[in-house]
Amino acid sequence: MDQSSEKQRLEDLKHYALLDSAPEESFDRITRIAKKVFGVPIALISLVDENRQWFKSRQGLETCETPRDISFCTHAIEKNQPLIVHDASEDPRFRDSPLVTGDPNIRFYAGIPLRSPKGFNLGTLCVMDQQPRIASLEHIEILRDLARLVVDEIELRALAAFDCLTGMHRRTKFMEVAETELQRATRYGSNFSILIFDIDHFKTINDTHGHAAGDLVLQKVAEICKANLRSVDIASRFGGDEFVVLLPETNLSDARVIAERLRHQFETCQIEEGGHIMQFTTSFGLADHANSDLKTINAILNEADDYLYEAKTNGRNKVLTSTA
Known part of the structure; x- marks a missing residue:
C-alpha cells in the first residue's frame, strides 16, 4: 500500500472513533459466533492503525493490542480477499513472529478485511487456533458474512455518533471520546484543551435568510474546522449553533492560537445564498485539563462555557480564556 493510500485509510479509520473505545455487545456477539462456528479458541475484531492492531472485540485473548509489525492482520488488510494461513510455523511470512514462536502460539489464521464504504480496509474479523487446520469454503463464506455484519455495525454506530448536517460528532459521542x-x-500526565464556540446572532441569520441559509452556515463551520484542525482533534456539534472541539496534547496558549485562527476564518468567509452574500462571526471560550481544579470533562466544559458567555457579553467575535 502506497503512503498516500495508507494516509487515507488511517483517516477513514479515525473517522469512526473506534480505537480505544469501550467493549460493545453488538461486536462481541459477532466474535462469539465466529469462534463457535469455526470451533477455535480465538476470534477477534482487529483494527490496524499506524503502529498496532487493536482489538475492538476479542474472544480467547487477554491482550487488547499487539504491535502492527508482527500482526497477521497487517498482511490481511493489504488485499481485498481472505487471508488463510493453514500452518503459520511453515509460512515464511509468519514463522518467526513472536505470536507464532511464543504465546499465543498461532498456527491457523483466517481473516477477512473489514472494508469501509470508502473502499479502505480498517482491520479484520479473524479467527485463530494453536493447531494447524484447513478452512472449508463454507466456513470462509460464513466468516465473510460475519465481516459484513461488523462493517454494518460500524456504519450504524457512525450514524448514531455523527451529526447528519455537519458530519461532526454528536454530543454523546464527543463525551465518550473526551472521557477516554x-x-x-x-x-500519562499530559494536557489537553477544550474550546467552545457558537455563531453570533445565528437566530438573525435564520430569520433574515431562512433556515436553509442557516444550514449552509453550519456546514461552512464544519468545513472550516475540518480544514484547520488536526486529524486527532475531536470536533462536535453540541446542538443548534454551539460547537465544541477537544485538542489533545495542547496547552491553553496553543489552543488560543488555534481558536483565533478559526475565529478569523469564520469572520472572513463569505457564503452566497439566493443572490446574497452572508457573513458571520463567532465567540469562543477555552479551558484546559492542566487546571488542578478541573478533574472532570464536565468541569472543563463548564469553565470554557463561562468564558464563552463572557465573550458574548463583552462584544462577541472574540476568544476568552483564563489567560485573557
Whole structure:
C-alpha cells in the first residue's frame, strides 16, 4: 500500500472513533459466533492503525493490542480477499513472529478485511487456533458474512455518533471520546484543551435568510474546522449553533492560537445564498485539563462555557480564556 493510500485509510479509520473505545455487545456477539462456528479458541475484531492492531472485540485473548509489525492482520488488510494461513510455523511470512514462536502460539489464521464504504480496509474479523487446520469454503463464506455484519455495525454506530448536517460528532459521542482522552491524559500526565464556540446572532441569520441559509452556515463551520484542525482533534456539534472541539496534547496558549485562527476564518468567509452574500462571526471560550481544579470533562466544559458567555457579553467575535 502506497503512503498516500495508507494516509487515507488511517483517516477513514479515525473517522469512526473506534480505537480505544469501550467493549460493545453488538461486536462481541459477532466474535462469539465466529469462534463457535469455526470451533477455535480465538476470534477477534482487529483494527490496524499506524503502529498496532487493536482489538475492538476479542474472544480467547487477554491482550487488547499487539504491535502492527508482527500482526497477521497487517498482511490481511493489504488485499481485498481472505487471508488463510493453514500452518503459520511453515509460512515464511509468519514463522518467526513472536505470536507464532511464543504465546499465543498461532498456527491457523483466517481473516477477512473489514472494508469501509470508502473502499479502505480498517482491520479484520479473524479467527485463530494453536493447531494447524484447513478452512472449508463454507466456513470462509460464513466468516465473510460475519465481516459484513461488523462493517454494518460500524456504519450504524457512525450514524448514531455523527451529526447528519455537519458530519461532526454528536454530543454523546464527543463525551465518550473526551472521557477516554481524560483517562489517557491523567495516566500519562499530559494536557489537553477544550474550546467552545457558537455563531453570533445565528437566530438573525435564520430569520433574515431562512433556515436553509442557516444550514449552509453550519456546514461552512464544519468545513472550516475540518480544514484547520488536526486529524486527532475531536470536533462536535453540541446542538443548534454551539460547537465544541477537544485538542489533545495542547496547552491553553496553543489552543488560543488555534481558536483565533478559526475565529478569523469564520469572520472572513463569505457564503452566497439566493443572490446574497452572508457573513458571520463567532465567540469562543477555552479551558484546559492542566487546571488542578478541573478533574472532570464536565468541569472543563463548564469553565470554557463561562468564558464563552463572557465573550458574548463583552462584544462577541472574540476568544476568552483564563489567560485573557
